[in-house]
Amino acid sequence: MAVDRRDFLKLAGASVGGLLLSSAVSEQASAVSDAGMAxxxxxxxxxxxxxxxxxxxxxxxxxxxxxxxxxxxxxxxxxxxxxxxxxxxxxxxxxxxxxxxxxxxxxxxCLDPACVAACPVAALQKSEEGPVTYDATRCFGCRYCMIACPFHIPKYQWDTNAPLIRKxxxxxxxxxxxxxxxxxxxxxxxxxxxxxxxxxxxxxxxxxxxxxxxxxxxxxxxxxxxxxxxxxxxxxxxxxxxxxxxxxxPLPKQTELAMASVPGIIVGMGALMSGVYYAKSRGEKGKEA
Ligand code: SF4
Ligand code: SF4
Ligand code: SF4
The missing domain is CATH 3.30.70.20 (Alpha-Beta Plaits)
Known part of the structure; x- marks a missing residue:
């Protein structure tokens, strides 16, 4: 199951969010682990x-x-x-x-990318042709991919107002x-x-x-x-x-275990990000007014 950015922000504040995100993490990790050698x-x-x-x-x-x-x-x-x-x-x-x-x-x-397994909203995905792609519209900035990558590759745009992961x-x-x-x-x-x-x-x-x-x-x-x-x-x-x-x-199995044990953290972070996003939107609207 894929969860887009808007759905995620809605779900993060709700108590059912943890269950849905756990499911997304599990399905992402399973899909990655099935990729095998290509x-x-x-x-x-x-x-x-x-x-x-x-x-x-x-x-x-x-x-x-x-x-x-x-x-x-x-x-x-x-x-x-x-x-x-x-x-x-x-x-x-x-x-x-x-x-x-x-x-x-x-x-x-990676053929079996740890960053993809770690991403709770499927912003990072392994394409059919092989390369690992990134969908900015799904990313909510948790940066789990940065922690999971064994090569320290994903970077965050710390110096922008709306930072994204880049690689x-x-x-x-x-x-x-x-x-x-x-x-x-x-x-x-x-x-x-x-x-x-x-x-x-x-x-x-x-x-x-x-x-x-x-x-x-x-x-x-x-x-x-x-x-x-x-x-x-x-x-x-x-x-x-x-x-x-x-x-x-492959590292995704370890990532899956680690992620499965922290759904509460994910929801907590989601709620926090919702708050930040909401406050930022209000601030921008206030400036425009
Ligand atoms: S970001 Fe890291 S884990 Fe993901 S595909 Fe690239 S090297 Fe592999
Ligand atoms: S473009 Fe130049 S620096 Fe880059 S791989 Fe080729 S020889 Fe090396
Ligand atoms: S390093 Fe840059 S130019 Fe080379 S494949 Fe990656 S995105 Fe393309």
């Missing part, structure tokens, strides 16, 4: 050995999605240091002695127009490629087999947290690049 899903391979750190991908993502450049407190352009409401992908430099590498961070688009969309809007992801299309070196997951995994393993001295023998995202659509090859160990060491167990 080798035909659209996927993206990033190879650190081919990345020259030009950040064309980062710029292309900002341009396509029309997100604002990062600025410092004086309003001067600032190089992003982390993902944010405006920076959905980030190229960072890892350096340690003679060892160095560029690395691209973005939503991993990489896998450019599903471009795909609907028969284009590839903006970041992939912008990459001048072939460090980023996209295609179906099975083909990209085969390609990744072939690259390792052909150049065993060049790569760490690990395709990150093949199995981690049940597998992801963003998969990685690297010449330095992944833990050096800030990728968490995760086993192959």
């Amino acid at each position: 080798e035909t899903d659209v996927s993206m391979l990033y190879d650190t050995t081919k990345c020259v750190g030009c950040k064309a991908c980062q710029t292309a993502c900002r341009d396509w999605n029309k997100t604002a450049p990062e600025v410092d407190s004086s309003g001067i352009y600032d190089t992003p240091q982390d993902l944010s409401g405006d920076t959905w992908t980030l190229i960072q430099l890892y350096e340690e002695g003679p060892s160095w590498s560029f690395v691209k961070h973005q939503c991993m688009h 990489c969309t896998f450019c599903t809007d471009r795909m609907a127009q028969d284009m590839g992801p903006a970041c992939v299309d912008a990459c001048p070196t072939g460090a980023l490629v996209w295609g179906n997951r099975g083909d990209l995994l085969a390609d990744a393993h072939a690259r390792i087999a052909e150049n065993p001295d060049k790569y760490v023998d690990h395709v990150y995202g093949e199995h981690e947290a049940g597998g992801t659509l963003a998969i990685y090859l690297s010449h330095v160990p992944f833990e050096k690049l800030d990728f968490p060491a995760l086993d192959s167990e």
Whole structure:
């Protein structure tokens, strides 16, 4: 059962809200856990050995999605240091002695996403094609997705009056127009490629087999947290690049258990958000009058 934003705000103040939300959480988590491995899903391979750190991908993502450049407190352009409401992908430099590498961070688009399982109103959903999408009209700002994500990807627009969750969309809007992801299309070196997951995994393993001295023998995202659509090859160990060491167990089941035990918190938070929303609406109407 899906609960939209308006229905949620109505229900949050009512005592029956807890039962309905529990049901929504449970059904969302079950749907996610049934997703399983999907080798035909659209996927993206990033190879650190081919990345020259030009950040064309980062710029292309900002341009396509029309997100604002990062600025410092004086309003001067600032190089992003982390993902944010405006920076959905980030190229960072890892350096340690003679060892160095560029690395691209973005939503991993998990096959069994913890963020989707944690969202009580189905604002985050796993699409049929694979990418994890976000419906802002459903989101009421509880930020459970931020807590649930093992990669710390969803970011909140703290600096706006009507904050939303923001993260990489896998450019599903471009795909609907028969284009590839903006970041992939912008990459001048072939460090980023996209295609179906099975083909990209085969390609990744072939690259390792052909150049065993060049790569760490690990395709990150093949199995981690049940597998992801963003998969990685690297010449330095992944833990050096800030990728968490995760086993192959999907995380949504744990999320489901945690969420099922706190329906009262959800309702309480919903009631609080209703109050904030109501007060804000009254304030805005007052200003307009
Ligand atoms: S990386 Fe995080 S935000 Fe992206 S799909 Fe996985 S759990 Fe969700
Ligand atoms: S797939 Fe699209 S939204 Fe995601 S990082 Fe690349 S350009 Fe940005
Ligand atoms: S566009 Fe390609 S080469 Fe340039 S930083 Fe991004 S992934 Fe690396």
